[in-house]
Amino acid sequence: MGSQKLQKSQKVRLFPTTQSHRTGESAPVSGVYWVEHSKHIARREVYVHQGIHFPACPRCGEALEFRLVEQVAPISEDPDFS
Numbered sequence: 840m841g842s843q844k845l846q847k848s849q850k851v852r853l854f855p856t857t858q859s860h861r862t863g864e865s866a867p868v869s870g871v872y873w874v875e876h877s878k879h880i881a882r883r884e885v886y887v888h889q890g891i892h893f894p895a896c897p898r899c900g901e902a903l904e905f906r907l908v909e910q911v912a913p914i915s916e917d918p919d920f921s
């Protein structure tokens with residue numbers, strides 16, 4: 840602990856999960872997903888609701904890759920709020 844130095848020399852991808860989902864697949868869980876498409880979409884996190892079909896790039900129609908970062912239950916599905 841104590842050292843917050845990021846090891847930038849190692850080009851480790853920061854995706855915490857290895858399973859990826861492609862355009863056209865439906866989201867297995869509601870949650871935050873990474874999406875990256877260097878041509879048109881800056882890498883970002885997006886919330887995708889369970890069952891939603893992952894979209895293609897709206898500009899070029901190319902298939903995209905999504906990776907689950909964190910599963911997030913909508914409040915309507917959270918047992919503490921129901």
Ligand SMILES: [Zn+2]
Binds near residue numbers: 876896897
């Ligand atoms: Zn595109």
